[in-house]
Each structure stands twice: as structure tokens, then as C-alpha cells.
Amino acid sequence: MTFSLVARCAASGHFGVAVTSSSPAVAARCAFVRAGTGAVASQNVTDPRLGPRVLDTMASGQGAAAAVGQVTDTADNTGWRQLLAVDAQGGTAIFSGDHALGISAEGQAQDAASAGNLLANPGVPAAVLAGFASSSGHLGDRLMAALFAGLDAGGEAGPLHSAGMLIAGEQSWPLVDLRCDWSEACPIRALDAAWQVYRPQMDDYVIRALDPAASPSYGVAGDDR
Numbered sequence: 001m002t003f004s005l006v007a008r009c010a011a012s013g014h015f016g017v018a019v020t021s022s023s024p025a026v027a028a029r030c031a032f033v034r035a036g037t038g039a040v041a042s043q044n045v046t047d048p049r050l051g052p053r054v055l056d057t058m059a060s061g062q063g064a065a066a067a068v069g070q071v072t073d074t075a076d077n078t079g080w081r082q083l084l085a086v087d088a089q090g091g092t093a094i095f096s097g098d099h100a101l102g103i104s105a106e107g108q109a110q111d112a113a114s115a116g117n118l119l120a121n122p123g124v125p126a127a128v129l130a131g132f133a134s135s136s137g138h139l140g141d142r143l144m145a146a147l148f149a150g151l152d153a154g155g156e157a158g159p160l161h162s163a164g165m166l167i168a169g170e171q172s173w174p175l176v177d178l179r180c181d182w183s184e185a186c187p188i189r190a191l192d193a194a195w196q197v198y199r200p201q202m203d204d205y206v207i208r209a210l211d212p213a214a215s216p217s218y219g220v221a222g223d224d225r
Contacts, residue, residue, distance in 0.1 A: 005112060
């Protein structure tokens with residue numbers, strides 16, 4: 001049903017989640033980031049409440065492993081959940097309940113963790129991690145490379161229909177929040193197309209928020225700055 005990656009860029013300190021699924025609007029339920037704190041993916045039979053709980057626990061000073069452990073020890077129905085987290089030091093943690101669907105697998109490295117369920121084969125998370133590790137550039141570029149690597153390794157057992165990428169920069173709002181909520185074709189390619197459009201404009205939107213007088217023109221009719 002889903003495979004995902006949570007990651008930290010050691011150079012920038014930014015955090016990101018990339019996720020794809022056969023279900024619609026997967027990123028709306030599964031992806032959570034917070035500047036200065038970390039990133040979390042909550043998936044399988046998803047409980048979206050768990051992502052913010054893990055982020056809150058990491059923000060209080062706990063590392064990823066302790067935060068995921070604390071939340072899964074106290075939440076209900078955790079046997080149906082998968083949780084992935086990366087913290088501000090690049091530590092990672094994964095919890096997969098006994099009721100993870102179909103072929104489920106996971107993998108961890110410094111600054112990145114990947115897991116999935118209803119996979120085509122158990123090697124998909126390792127391929128996602130390898131795709132992230134072997135890529136370079138902006139965190140968004142590396143998250144997209146990781147999704148494509150997972151797809152090339154077999155991806156989900158059935159067709160994918162949605163994908164999303166969420167990145168926290170320095171501000172309280174996401175630096176990147178892009179989604180393909182439904183596609184009969186390839187949602188990862190649709191997400192990448194949106195990323196290629198947004199990437200060169202990304203920093204302009206931060207400037208518009210912080211210093212509108214100094215912000216660049218939108219380049220549309222009526223904006224003559």
C-alpha cells in the first residue's frame with residue numbers, strides 16, 4: 001500500500017518525507033515535518049495523530065528511537081501501524097506492528113529511514129535508502145531520487161496512485177509541500193514534474209513571506225515589479 005522515506009539533510013539541517021501509495025492523497029495523512037525537530041511518516045493502516053505526537057516528543061528532547069518507542073507504547077492499536085522518524089541529530093527509528101500488510105520491510109541509515117507495506121518485494125526500502133545515499137543536490141532532489149529508486153526496485157505490489165513530498169526548512173511552515181493526490185498514470189512522475197516547476201521558485205516564496213517589499217515579481221500579468 002505504501003513506501004516512504006524520512007530524511008535529514010546534514011548540510012542544511014532540513015527534514016523531509018517522501019511517500020507514495022495505491023491509496024489516494026497519501027501525503028495528507030502520512031507525512032509530518034517540523035523545523036529544527038525532525039520528520040515522521042505514519043502509515044500502514046494509518047493513524048495521522050501519531051506523527052505530531054512523535055514530533056512533540058522529539059521537540060521535548062527525546063531522540064527518534066525514544067520518541068517512537070514512547071508513542072507506540074502508549075497509543076492504541078499500534079499493531080496496525082508503521083512509524084518512521086528521523087531526529088535533529090540524524091538518528092532514526094522504525095516501528096512496524098504485527099499487522100503490517102502484505103510484504104513489509106524496512107531499513108535505516110544515518111539521516112534516513114525507509115519502510116513499506118504491501119510491497120512487491122522486501123528489497124524496496126533498501127533500494128530507497130540507496131537511491132537517497134547515492135544522490136546529491138537539494139534535499140528535494142534526493143527525496144525524488146529515493147522514490148524513483150523504490151519504484152525501479154518493484155515498488156508496491158499493485159499500481160501506485162498518489163505521492164507527496166514535505167520538507168521543513170528554517171521557518172515554521174513547510175519549505176516544500178507538494179502532492180499528487182490521484183493519478184491513473186505514475187504519481188511519482190507527476191510529483192517530480194511539480195517539483196521541477198516549484199524548485200527554482202521555492203526560495204522566492206520564503207522572501208515573499210518575510211520581506212514582501214524585497215520579493216521578486218510573480219511574473220504574471222498585473223505584477224509589474
